[in-house]
Amino acid sequence: xxxxxxxxxxxxxxxxxxxxxxxxxxxxxxxxxxxxxxxxxxxxxxxxxxxxxxxxxxxxxxxxxxxxxxxxxxxxxxxxxxxxxxxxxxxxxxxxxxxxxxxxxxxxxxxxxxxxxxxxxxxxxxxxxxxxxxxxxxxxxxxxxxxxxxxxxxxxxxxxxxxxxxxxxxxxxxxxxxxxxxxxxxxxxxxxxxxxxxxxxxxxxxxxxxxxxxxxxxxxxxxxxxxxxxxxxxxxxxxxxxxxxxxxxxxxxxxxxxxxxxxxxxxxxxxxxxxxxxxxxxxxxxxxxxxxxxxxxxxxxxxxxxxxxxxxxxxxxxxxxxxxxxxxxxxxxxxxxxxxxxx
Amino acid sequence: xxxxxxxxxxxxxxxxxxxxxxxxxxxxxxxxxxxxxxxxxxxxxxxxxxxxxxxxxxxxxxxxxxxxxxxxxxxxxxxxxxxxxxxxxxxxxxxxxxxxxxxxxxxxxxxxxxxxxxxxxxxxxxxxxxxxxxxxxxxxxxxxxxxxxxxxxxxxxxxxxxxxxxxxxxxxxxxxxxxxxxxxxxxxxxxxxxxxxxxxxxxxxxxxxxxxxxxxxxxxxxxxxxxxxxxxxxxxxxxxxxxxxxxxxxxxxxxxxxxxxxxxxxxxxxxxxxxxxxxxxxxxxxxxxxxxxxxxxxxxxxxxxxxxxxxxxxxxxxxxxxxxxxxxxxxxxxxxxxxxxxxxxxxxxxxxxxxxxxxxxxxxxxxxxxxxxxxxxxxxxxxxxxxxxxxxxxxxxxxxxxxxxxxxxxxxxxxxxxxxxxxxxxxxxxxxxxxxxxxxxxxxxxxxxxxxxxxxxxxxxxxxxxxxxxxxxxxxxxxxxxxxxxxxxxxxxxxxxxxxxxxxxxxxxxxxxxxxxxxxxxxxxxxxxxxxxxxxxxxxxxxxxxxxxxxxxxxxxxxxxxxxxxxx
Numbered sequence: 001x002x003x004x005x006x007x008x009x010x011x012x013x014x015x016x017x018x019x020x021x022x023x024x025x026x027x028x029x030x031x032x033x034x035x036x037x038x039x040x041x042x043x044x045x046x047x048x049x050x051x052x053x054x055x056x057x058x059x060x061x062x063x064x065x066x067x068x069x070x071x072x073x074x075x076x077x078x079x080x081x082x083x084x085x086x087x088x089x090x091x092x093x094x095x096x097x098x099x100x101x102x103x104x105x106x107x108x109x110x111x112x113x114x115x116x117x118x119x120x121x122x123x124x125x126x127x128x129x130x131x132x133x134x135x136x137x138x139x140x141x142x143x144x145x146x147x148x149x150x151x152x153x154x155x156x157x158x159x160x161x162x163x164x165x166x167x168x169x170x171x172x173x174x175x176x177x178x179x180x181x182x183x184x185x186x187x188x189x190x191x192x193x194x195x196x197x198x199x200x201x202x203x204x205x206x207x208x209x210x211x212x213x214x215x216x217x218x219x220x221x222x223x224x225x226x227x228x229x230x231x232x233x234x235x236x237x238x239x240x241x242x243x244x245x246x247x248x249x250x251x252x253x254x255x256x257x258x259x260x261x262x263x264x265x266x267x268x269x270x271x272x273x274x275x276x277x278x279x280x281x282x283x284x285x286x287x288x289x290x291x292x293x294x295x296x297x298x299x300x301x302x303x304x305x306x307x308x309x310x311x312x313x314x315x316x317x318x319x320x321x322x323x324x325x326x327x328x329x330x331x332x333x334x335x336x337x338x339x340x341x342x343x
Numbered sequence: 344x345x346x347x348x349x350x351x352x353x354x355x356x357x358x359x360x361x362x363x364x365x366x367x368x369x370x371x372x373x374x375x376x377x378x379x380x381x382x383x384x385x386x387x388x389x390x391x392x393x394x395x396x397x398x399x400x401x402x403x404x405x406x407x408x409x410x411x412x413x414x415x416x417x418x419x420x421x422x423x424x425x426x427x428x429x430x431x432x433x434x435x436x437x438x439x440x441x442x443x444x445x446x447x448x449x450x451x452x453x454x455x456x457x458x459x460x461x462x463x464x465x466x467x468x469x470x471x472x473x474x475x476x477x478x479x480x481x482x483x484x485x486x487x488x489x490x491x492x493x494x495x496x497x498x499x500x501x502x503x504x505x506x507x508x509x510x511x512x513x514x515x516x517x518x519x520x521x522x523x524x525x526x527x528x529x530x531x532x533x534x535x536x537x538x539x540x541x542x543x544x545x546x547x548x549x550x551x552x553x554x555x556x557x558x559x560x561x562x563x564x565x566x567x568x569x570x571x572x573x574x575x576x577x578x579x580x581x582x583x584x585x586x587x588x589x590x591x592x593x594x595x596x597x598x599x600x601x602x603x604x605x606x607x608x609x610x611x612x613x614x615x616x617x618x619x620x621x622x623x624x625x626x627x628x629x630x631x632x633x634x635x636x637x638x639x640x641x642x643x644x645x646x647x648x649x650x651x652x653x654x655x656x657x658x659x660x661x662x663x664x665x666x667x668x669x670x671x672x673x674x675x676x677x678x679x680x681x682x683x684x685x686x687x688x689x690x691x692x693x694x695x696x697x698x699x700x701x702x703x704x705x706x707x708x709x710x711x712x713x714x715x716x717x718x719x720x721x722x723x724x725x726x727x728x729x730x731x732x733x734x735x736x737x738x739x740x741x742x743x744x745x746x747x748x749x750x751x752x753x754x755x756x757x758x759x760x761x762x763x764x765x766x767x768x769x770x771x772x773x774x775x776x777x778x779x780x781x782x783x784x785x786x787x788x789x790x791x792x793x794x795x796x797x798x799x800x801x802x803x804x805x806x807x808x809x810x811x812x813x814x815x816x817x818x819x820x821x822x823x824x825x826x827x828x829x830x831x832x833x834x835x836x837x838x839x840x841x842x843x844x845x846x847x848x849x850x851x852x853x854x855x856x857x858x859x860x861x862x863x864x865x866x867x868x869x870x871x872x873x874x875x876x877x878x879x880x881x882x883x884x885x886x887x888x889x890x891x892x893x894x895x896x897x898x899x900x901x902x903x904x905x906x907x908x909x910x911x
Contacts (some may be wrong), residue, residue: 072773107415113564180602292565
């Protein structure tokens with residue numbers, strides 16, 4: 001019963017947050033100054049009727065919402081407009097149909113662009129996170145086990161260093177190193193590979209993803225290692241560990257059966273938050289290595305003032321952050337039953 | 344008990360080592376950075392040592408086409424691809440002249456209104472023959488599609504386009520214009536049998552069936568454009584394939600040409616010129632770009648009587664309407680220093696909006712205002728702009744309104760901040776203060792024109808091959824439309840502008856165009872710090888025959904890509 005209540009509460013909060021984000025997201029890009037109809041095309045020679053045609057094409061000729069014609073600067077308009085003929089409701093209804101508008105810059109449906117890019121980002125982040133978690137946890141356990149020895153200090157120092165490295169800087173350094181060693185430094189695949197057998201295609205993608213993943217792994221591994229180490233050290237100082245030791249259990253058994261699960265709790269939080277945020281966090285890595293993912297898309301779209309694409313990307317990131325947190329909450333209740341009884 | 348854990352950790356370490364070793368092995372496994380692709384998908388991959396290995400030109404650039412729909416495209420990256428995949432009746436040469444391409448002959452009626460073109464034999468990449476019907480269809484599509492941003496300009500004077508027989512195209516103009524060839528270079532001939540079934544604006548055209556020297560193989564937006572040679576074309580390329588690869592970061596782009604991952608780069612930052620020049624097997628080429636661009640310092644000269652009704656705010660500093668002030672600022676501007684700082688000495692100083700890249704249309708007789716701070720101060724003193732309150736900033740002759748200018752530039756400009764800082768320092772020497780402020784490009788457009796709510800702006804123009812467009816920017820008629828950035832108005836200039844637009848004699852028109860440049864130069868309508876150069880580089884150990892001895896530089900143009908050959 002308690003568990004069900006907890007689930008319902010968490011899920012309804014998530015749905016509520018998504019709704020708020022949906023609304024904010026719409027207005028955020030309309031508060032920005034300037035004329036979206038001209039943003040795709042930076043050229044004053046664009047004739048007035050051409051601008052008007054673009055406005056109509058992107059639905060910008062319609063009022064933003066009842067009573068408000070434009071948001072920046074705020075222009076009030078008639079309140080008796082059919083709500084279905086306002087930008088806001090068209091945006092909402094289109095979203096339910098899975099449509100996110102048309103890119104100002106490329107003339108393509110935003111949903112199509114995002115679907116194309118999101119898998120590349122998931123591939124990069126997935127590979128990077130898995131490796132970072134594996135190595136972070138291993139080195140974290142190792143450092144905690146060898147606490148206050150030279151090995152521990154060396155691990156600590158290198159993790160701090162890796163964690164504090166500017167991502168793009170590390171990326172560029174690795175890019176220089178990789179290009180000197182014949183590794184591809186841009187894109188996801190060698191052009192022309194699509195006519196090759198799929199094994200060759202994947203081998204090609206693996207070569208392309210190597211450098212960005214390495215960058216990603218190094219940056220996040222440090223963080224995970226530090227958290228794992230300190231949380232494990234906390235746990236190891238608990239009385240029940242002393243009890244376990246007194247029972248004559250081996251260090252391995254203590255680490256495996258008694259300490260690890262409790263020590264993982266803080267890490268789960270960080271991983272969950274990271275999973276959501278790193279969709280955007282991969283922005284720098286994707287830009288350095290020209291990886292065709294969401295981060296690169298954000299960078300491009302900001303430069304080009306491509307609001308519909310930004311709006312879509314932000315929505316996707318917001319939803320993934322909220323969902324990641326929801327999953328973290330649910331995992332928490334499983335890992336640590338105290339969480340639901342407290343709430 | 345401790346030993347168990349040691350074994351486990353040793354195992355983990357070993358796994359880690361193997362994993363990292365796997366990663367390390369990736370490089371030596373395939374030493375060639377890019378495997379050349381097979382042209383036909385059905386053929387089994389040929390052994391690499393086969394003599395028939397295709398010659399693939401890999402080009403790196405920092406962009407990607409916005410769309411492959413020629414009517415909707417805006418970016419130069421798109422036009423590069425159109426030039427390669429489509430044919431046009433005229434081609435633009437690297438010296439600024441035009442030559443017939445899809446047509447064998449052109450005839451014009453005595454009243455200069457009816458043009459008759461005889462088409463050469465041509466076939467679309469899907470095997471369908473190209474006929475005059477396709478030309479008519481394409482031109483009508485460009486003229487009649489409202490959602491196309493530019494094409495309406497290029498077809499503006501078309502009264503009708505007809506195809507009396509499959510090899511003849513007749514264009515009837517509403518007015519005699521001297522520059523039809525410069526419009527036809529952008530009117531790419533599309534296959535009617537494909538486009539008639541598509542929505543003109545929405546069609547993404549990723550298959551891109553054309554009749555040009557290259558055909559589309561595969562396009563991935565923001566990743567690459569993969570083209571193959573059309574060996575049936577009259578200018579059949581000697582190479583087999585061309586790949587344009589997108590690099591989101593300039594460091595990667597420069598590194599790619601240095602390490603041979605690409606064979607040519609169409610653009611790179613000026614800061615990399617020296618290191619690329621020092622790189623073995625890399626040759627740097629600079630010159631006027633294929634589509635010349637101008638960086639301009641814009642003075643708001645819009646007078647109260649010319650202020651556009653409704654849109655106009657016209658808050659420009661009154662001193663900027665005085666030619667003496669603009670002249671003094673021109674003398675106070677050290678263009679060479681700007682070029683050295685912003686372009687490391689690689690650009691050429693400018694005089695008017697018409698760049699040297701326009702060849703014959705550029706008035707090369709203009710002698711630039713020399714950099715002379717004393718002279719600049721003298722001009723301002725004589726005109727009565729004195730520093731009456733001793734704060735280092737001059738005031739208007741009546742003692743009010745100190746000469747403090749808002750100085751704005753688009754926030755996406757890389758050179759804007761450096762240029763603004765240099766101008767601020769230089770103009771401070773003559774008692775003029777600036778308030779530098781980057782602005783969002785949209786906000787800047789809103790402040791610019793037709794609002795005229797600024798003092799000085801740093802911006803730029805891209806030029807058509809014909810000077811007509813940039814000349815129109817300085818006419819009085821373009822003040823209310825917002826195309827005029829300065830609000831400049833001079834009846835003598837306006838008259839010449841309309842006269843040159845109807846002048847069919849090349850020499851007479853050229854003289855008029857030169858005279859117009861003299862007028863706006865004398866009036867100091869703009870200060871043009873420099874004409875942006877093209878910076879390109881290619882690898883000498885891969886392909887030979889790049890065209891680099893022409894006034895304009897564009898190695899990705901068909902002029903180069905049709906003729907280059909692999910280095911033996």
